[in-house]
Amino acid sequence: MVVAIPQTEFKPFLVSAPGKLILFGEHAVVYGKTAIAGSVSMRAYALVTPRSDSKVRLVLPDISVDVQFDTSKLPQLNPSELSHPCEVENHVGCASVPEGPGRMAVLTFVYLFGCLLAQKPTKGFTVCVRSLLPVGAGLGSSASFNVVLAAALLQLSGQLYKDGKSTADRQLINEWAFAGEQVAHGTPSGIDNSVATYGGFLAYTRGQKPQNLNSSNALRVLITNTNVPKSTKALLAGVRSLRDKHPQVIDGVLDTIHSVAISAISLFESQGEDVEEKLQDIIRLNHGMLSTLGVSHLSLERIREITAAHHMASKLTGAGGGGCALTLVPSNASDETVEDVKRMLAHEGFQCYQTTVGGAGVAISHCVGAQPIEEWVRSMLDRQLSLAPSTKSEDAGYGGVVSAFSILPDTAIAKLAP
Numbered sequence: 579m580v581v582a583i584p585q586t587e588f589k590p591f592l593v594s595a596p597g598k599l600i601l602f603g604e605h606a607v608v609y610g611k612t613a614i615a616g617s618v619s620m621r622a623y624a625l626v627t628p629r630s631d632s633k634v635r636l637v638l639p640d641i642s643v644d645v646q647f648d649t650s651k652l653p654q655l656n657p658s659e660l661s662h663p664c665e666v667e668n669h670v671g672c673a674s675v676p677e678g679p680g681r682m683a684v685l686t687f688v689y690l691f692g693c694l695l696a697q698k699p700t701k702g703f704t705v706c707v708r709s710l711l712p713v714g715a716g717l718g719s720s721a722s723f724n725v726v727l728a729a730a731l732l733q734l735s736g737q738l739y740k741d742g743k744s745t746a747d748r749q750l751i752n753e754w755a756f757a758g759e760q761v762a763h764g765t766p767s768g769i770d771n772s773v774a775t776y777g778g779f780l781a782y783t784r785g786q787k788p789q790n791l792n793s794s795n796a797l798r799v800l801i802t803n804t805n806v807p808k809s810t811k812a813l814l815a816g817v818r819s820l821r822d823k824h825p826q827v828i829d830g831v832l833d834t835i836h837s838v839a840i841s842a843i844s845l846f847e848s849q850g851e852d853v854e855e856k857l858q859d860i861i862r863l864n865h866g867m868l869s870t871l872g873v874s875h876l877s878l879e880r881i882r883e884i885t886a887a888h889h890m891a892s893k894l895t896g897a898g899g900g901g902c903a904l905t906l907v908p909s910n911a912s913d914e915t916v917e918d919v920k921r922m923l924a925h926e927g928f929q930c931y932q933t934t935v936g937g938a939g940v941a942i943s944h945c946v947g948a949q950p951i952e953e954w955v956r957s958m959l960d961r962q963l964s965l966a967p968s969t970k971s972e973d974a975g976y977g978g979v980v981s982a983f984s985i986l987p988d989t990a991i992a993k994l995a996p
């Protein structure tokens with residue numbers, strides 16, 4: 579059965595943004611040293627579809643959220659009247675925001691909607707976000723969520739002139755995504771949302787504008803989740819207390835990490851044959867320094883052992899104490915070798931993702947290849963499932979598309995642009 583789709587103000591569009599990986603400089607960055615981060619090919623995707631009423635619906639299947647608001651019940655917000663974006667908590671009025679893990683995501687939506695759209699006569703719409711990034715594993719799932727949300731709402735408000743492609747558009751998306759990060763995290767550094775917006779590789783030093791590294795070398799990496807829960811706060815406190823006790827020693831370690839990041843900058847921008855080998859060296863060195871700071875973990879050391887046996891260098895990424903490790907896959911490593919390593923890591927109970935670092939930042943698309951998005955979503959699922967007409971007529975006939983998008987397997991989502 580073909581579902582008739584009524585005329586609405588805009589056609590469905592899709593926004594996507596990558597997660598991030600800290601390559602060098604975690605922990606030292608807290609003390610004013612430089613860190614290098616890159617975008618990962620795993621992304622968050624927001625499907626935006628029109629509605630025929632004035633409701634807005636936020637569907638977040640990965641964290642079991644499906645909320646709907648009457649636009650007139652959402653607060654109009656003026657950012658200059660709030661001392662900090664997280665104050666949105668005090669302005670939700672009669673909009674009912676769920677408790678639990680989805681609360682921050684919904685509050686971010688309320689904040690961005692209140693600032694960007696509430697003042698304008700807004701037709702209803704549905705935003706459904708799916709992400710291929712593990713939540714809370716240090717890969718910037720929060721930042722990519724905030725970037726797709728900010729870009730979607732800016733696009734709906736008519737403030738993007740080049741579909742997010744121009745420098746001005748990106749700057750705007752990055753600023754609003756940072757505000758979203760502030761709702762969730764209080765005082766984030768801004769590196770995560772910058773990577774999710776601009777993509778590629780960035781050098782970041784606290785208090786300075788992130789520097790885009792002109793690298794044409796996308797890196798092939800394995801990201802291995804130890805599944806060991808970590809407390810970033812406790813790990814940061816541990817390093818601080820060690821530094822308080824041994825300031826000269828620890829400052830020396832932090833300076834060395836800074837030198838590693840500076841070497842990485844020149845390596846990323848050079849083309850020499852020995853670049854890969856030198857990158858491997860500094861990955862090992864950086865991990866050694868982090869281990870000296872006390873933020874490694876047995877599980878991370880085990881990953882290093884397994885990958886080292888296959889001539890691959892690994893280091894922890896993010897706060898450490900568990901969390902994720904990154905492994906550089908040398909360009910001459912065969913697919914069999916990579917599969918072997920992945921199998922051994924999985925055998926130890928680790929979760930392993932193969933990805934490239936340094937790909938595209940935020941992207942807004944109106945088609946997938948030559949297909950309109952709604953057609954693509956339908957074609958991805960079994961016809962019986964995907965063509966079921968929506969029971970939610972107010973979703974302007976797109977309810978079935980939203981439901982289909984919500985349950986598409988990750989393998990289908992991974993095929994989406996870019």
Ligand SMILES: Nc1ncnc2c1ncn2[C@@H]1O[C@H](COP(=O)(O)OP(=O)(O)OP(=O)(O)O)[C@@H](O)[C@H]1O
Nearest residue numbers: 638640682683709713714715716717718719720723
């Ligand atoms: N797929 C998603 N759908 C909706 N919200 C998401 C999604 N992924 C992440 N989020 C939001 O981001 C929050 C997780 O952020 P958190 O900072 O804990 O993890 P992370 O960003 O993955 O890790 P890190 O900040 O260490 O890189 C979630 O609680 C939710 O608010």
Ligand SMILES: C[C@@](O)(CCO)CC(=O)[O-]
Nearest residue numbers: 604605607608716896897
């Ligand atoms: C450990 C740290 O350097 C990175 C955590 O992903 C903390 C921070 O920069 O805020």
